[in-house]
Amino acid sequence: MRALLGDAWWTDPDERLTYSYDNSRRQALPDAVALPVDAAQVQALVRACRTARVPLVPRGRATNTTGAAVPVAGGVVVSMERMDRIVDIRPGDRCAVVQPGVLNGALQQALAGHGLFWPPDPTSAAFSTVGGNLACNAGGPRAVKYGASRDNVLAITAVTGAGELVTLGTATTKGSTGYDLQRMFVGSEGTLGLIVEATLRLVPAPRDRRALRAIYRDVSSAARAVARLMAQPVTPSMLEFMDAHAVGLARHVGGADLPDDAGALLMIEADGPAAHLEADLAALREAAAGEGLVSLDSADDESARARLWAARKALSPALRTLAPGKINEDVVVPVSRIPDLVDGVQDISAAARLPIVCFGHAGNGNLHVNLMYDPADADQSARAREAMGRVFTLALQLGGTLSGEHGIGLAKRDFMPRAMGAPTLELMRQLKATFDPDGIMNPGKLLPPP
Amino acid sequence: MRALLGDAWWTDPDERLTYSYDNSRRQALPDAVALPVDAAQVQALVRACRTARVPLVPRGRATNTTGAAVPVAGGVVVSMERMDRIVDIRPGDRCAVVQPGVLNGALQQALAGHGLFWPPDPTSAAFSTVGGNLACNAGGPRAVKYGASRDNVLAITAVTGAGELVTLGTATTKGSTGYDLQRMFVGSEGTLGLIVEATLRLVPAPRDRRALRAIYRDVSSAARAVARLMAQPVTPSMLEFMDAHAVGLARHVGGADLPDDAGALLMIEADGPAAHLEADLAALREAAAGEGLVSLDSADDESARARLWAARKALSPALRTLAPGKINEDVVVPVSRIPDLVDGVQDISAAARLPIVCFGHAGNGNLHVNLMYDPADADQSARAREAMGRVFTLALQLGGTLSGEHGIGLAKRDFMPRAMGAPTLELMRQLKATFDPDGIMNPGKLLPPP
Structure with a gap:
């Protein structure tokens, strides 16, 4: 791993401790922390971990409240903090291409100059990442008019748990070309793969x-x-x-x-x-x-x-x-x-x-x-x-559901069988296995143990 | 089948001919036509066809232009024309619960009295069904402001190709409870299962x-x-x-x-x-x-x-x-x-x-x-x-895609490998197999032959 990632591979106990918790106040020590700089490093990392059957736990800035970023099964915490670039802002197409580690607040600042914004506005916006927002389907007060994360993503490039680099969706505001997989990735809490780039739908800022x-x-x-x-x-x-x-x-x-x-x-x-x-x-x-x-x-x-x-x-x-x-x-x-x-x-x-x-x-x-x-x-x-x-x-x-914008993580995982029928839950398990055949992607989160 | 469906099972050649084409002008004779009246009949039908490995081809009013409703592999055309009820309109929750066979135009008329509308407005709205609109992810001129079908569905109840009755999503405008499967069903052209009920997101009608x-x-x-x-x-x-x-x-x-x-x-x-x-x-x-x-x-x-x-x-x-x-x-x-x-x-x-x-x-x-x-x-x-x-x-x-609102069907199926990378296409095949393990759901549509 050190040959692969150089100084982006940390095993020092102090560093591991820093990456052991999220805002749920749960804690578990990872075996290592990886800080990849590009999609190629992410893919190499996933493939190596797949071969070795080592869990991978993606992490933005760990502001989530559900334990989704806590490495309860050990393994490697993959922090996206070095993949924090705004790749492109295209005002005429109302979209922006970003790496997962960019802060929501930094993106909004960059967009303001174009008279545009990205709708998700969680309380944590100043210090949470777009990748983390997408992983949890983050919302906020503005969602009532402008939608949550899932409603404001056009395309996602990700490395699946199988180690494949896939692009899901296109940078267009309409599309009916096969199954909608980019929205399925949103809210999947890193259990299907690691987002390495996202094309976001933007909205003109109200005056x-x-x-x-x-x-x-x-x-x-x-x-x-x-x-x-x-x-x-x-x-x-x-x-x-x-x-x-x-x-x-x-x-x-x-x-x-x-x-x-x-x-x-x-x-x-x-x-x-x-x-x-x-x-x-x-x-x-x-x-x-x-x-x-x-x-x-x-x-x-x-x-x-x-x-x-x-x-x-x-x-x-x-x-x-x-x-x-x-x-x-x-x-x-x-x-x-x-x-x-x-x-x-x-x-x-x-x-x-x-x-x-x-x-x-x-x-x-x-x-x-x-x-x-x-x-x-x-x-x-x-x-x-x-x-x-x-x-x-x-x-x-009352006809509602467990979470609107925080997600499931560890906190509500065991309530999933009450929220949906057994066949639907079984479908989710099978779909997870399709993206992540060896179960290395954020194990123990979102789905209850069988 | 006759014991199961009674007069909702047609094998007369004239009837089969009527259900042999869609607006693509392609044509292929089905072996039978089923006209179920409820989810239980749909489930029994899918289970029987799964056992016998007989293809099922869902059909609204066949206004689609891609051949998606043409039974090219024979089997049973499942017409949803008898499942055409508006089950519930809940103005305070901005949603309506409908059966798949209700006409888009009939729904809009019913909603007008509540000062609400459902955004998709394909040219065919007067004589196309909501189920068909959902299957193709139909749009129309209004989509630029209000979104297409996929953006305006909250929950879907469907019978998968495995014969399971599943409810995907909830009747709420926000949700972060596991994988988003209802939007994946939209635009899937009947290749994953048969929609038996949908909860639609409604929008207040502009004055x-x-x-x-x-x-x-x-x-x-x-x-x-x-x-x-x-x-x-x-x-x-x-x-x-x-x-x-x-x-x-x-x-x-x-x-x-x-x-x-x-x-x-x-x-x-x-x-x-x-x-x-x-x-x-x-x-x-x-x-x-x-x-x-x-x-x-x-x-x-x-x-x-x-x-x-x-x-x-x-x-x-x-x-x-x-x-x-x-x-x-x-x-x-x-x-x-x-x-x-x-x-x-x-x-x-x-x-x-x-x-x-x-x-x-x-x-x-x-x-x-x-x-x-x-x-x-x-x-x-x-x-x-x-x-x-x-x-x-x-x-x-130019960074675009094959279809915005018509879908893929037969017409563009063979272009799918040009529209996405091999790993993404392979993921779609695997996901289809998860919902439809025996490949009985609208075979030959959306995905090219392997």
Whole structure:
């Protein structure tokens, strides 16, 4: 390996430790770390590891929350940090060609000069990689209008677990030439192969934006407003939800300017040419209004917008005051089932005697369910795990699914048999084996052990 | 089979003849026709055919142009005409659940009452089925803003070639729960299994629309305008192109009101709330203007719009005056390569001594290349086939692909090895074998014989 990769092959214990964890706080030492610089090195690496039956675990900047980048079966962590080039930006074709290690934030900066952006905007955008975003099908608030990673990729070049270099898709916005494999690679968490280049779909940047903050008496009123907002023609560019616990936290701990009787809060944003925003905001205000609306504030400029968003931003730091530990999952349900999800989660919270705070991307029915507990307390930890299992079961019962944008990794792997029928799960296993016949690609992730 | 399907099993020669062709004008007699009424019958049928190793060829209304619905290997044509129910429309969740045999047009009518639509709008929409649209990844003019079939499906229930009933995806607009198999099913032309139900992503219907007609001195000027139109924030709801031949035909034969010196024409449309359209049209006019623009007309109401579209509508009937036979292919190239495609096609036309007329969905770089010839003339037929091969090669050289919305079927099957590397094609074969281990699902389509 050293002959192949030179200084891009590390086996020093300190280096291995650095690459042993991700944002899930799980940890496992790899046997080595590889930092390839091009597709040829990646292919040589995969072929050598295939011959030796050594696991490969791809890694961007390990901001994921599911353990997908933790080398639980040992083997080689493949860090893409040296493959961080923006290969090409083609504004007329609305696409960019990038290596997997480029940071989402660096790409957005480069695109801004062309009046374009790439839609995925996870909270981690400043320090997460495009390759990692693609591996998890990352989304963010903008997904409600512009889609998540899977909706914004045109082509992928990858080395499969079989060691083949394949190009999937073309740099065109339409295509009906055989099976759609590039979108299947998105969200596959490195279990099929290693992405070495991606052609991304870009969107012209809106010129302006305006925000509304709507406060409701209760969650059902807010959820009915979400359904009304999503059924009319002006699709909001963000539609974020906070439940009563989240609003209370933002007010009491974060000091946000919010009324006493807020049962739920929606942050609603429209973007587009300034000339449109007046009419768009009027349409969104009309849809937001209805039974249970307590107040509706608008931000007419960027500083007013920042004040409205303060409540949302105060939330994450405030959560830490509730308990030292947090399980943050991102279940999805059909928009119309949000009230059932939030109500059901509060029942689960009461039964577990642990606080659960819900907020997230209401326009997609994608809520972040934050269960707070003390990891040092074995009893609390057990109750937390059991409660999270019940949250997943609830989301599935409501016609939803386990994850909207975080992925499965280790965290939800064992719930996969509840999320789909046995034949579908078996198909996924067979498809994995097609791309990765020896099972060396990120083993133990996404699919439960047979 | 008769015990299983009762009167839904036809073996009469006249009936078999009716189901022997599609819009490609290819023909082959099936051994039987099945018309199942539910998923259980479909599953029983697939299992019986798997045991007997009998091919199954799914069929909507056979409007496809590639031969994908022609039973070239005999076996059973499975017509979905009796599974034509709209199962559910859920406006708040922006989705509809349908059986595969429902007509696209019937669905759109049902959705109109809810202020929603399903984006795919192939020319055949009035008499093509949603299942057929999904099988081919059908698009249409609206795809430039709203996407094609693959971009507008949330979940698919299908019987695989292995006889398993599987549900792929969930009725949510976001999901990161394992491999994305529902989008892989879209565009698979019945080679993986039979779709028995689909959950479709819906979009709120725009309230109004306005059209522009821009005439350019030459194709390069028009293509540069397309790139400018696609690089600014107001995405047109349609962006249709006609080359000089198409414009000449529309003028001379169709009687359209067009100037003498039109080298190319763009039909540009914006949709949205009436209050926005003035500003949107201004942005589109600004992007359409530039070197080589001859005239720019706008339609301020629906009747003026119809007059502008008359040139485009006059085109298909006018084509028939050129020659009795037509090969209509739908290659795609990156938008910036449209001039190279159109110029290259004219070189191919000159060399083949056969007229080729190009028009289509410029905003996606998806052009319909219409090669006109006399099928009764063996020499012309041979030159036509050879010329079409050169058109595919050209599109691939320009970074494009074989099909944007028609699919591969029989027509382009043998060009697949030119469109992708051998390892990618081999992956597709292996994936097909995973869904369809005995090769009974629409054999001979999409993938070339090994």
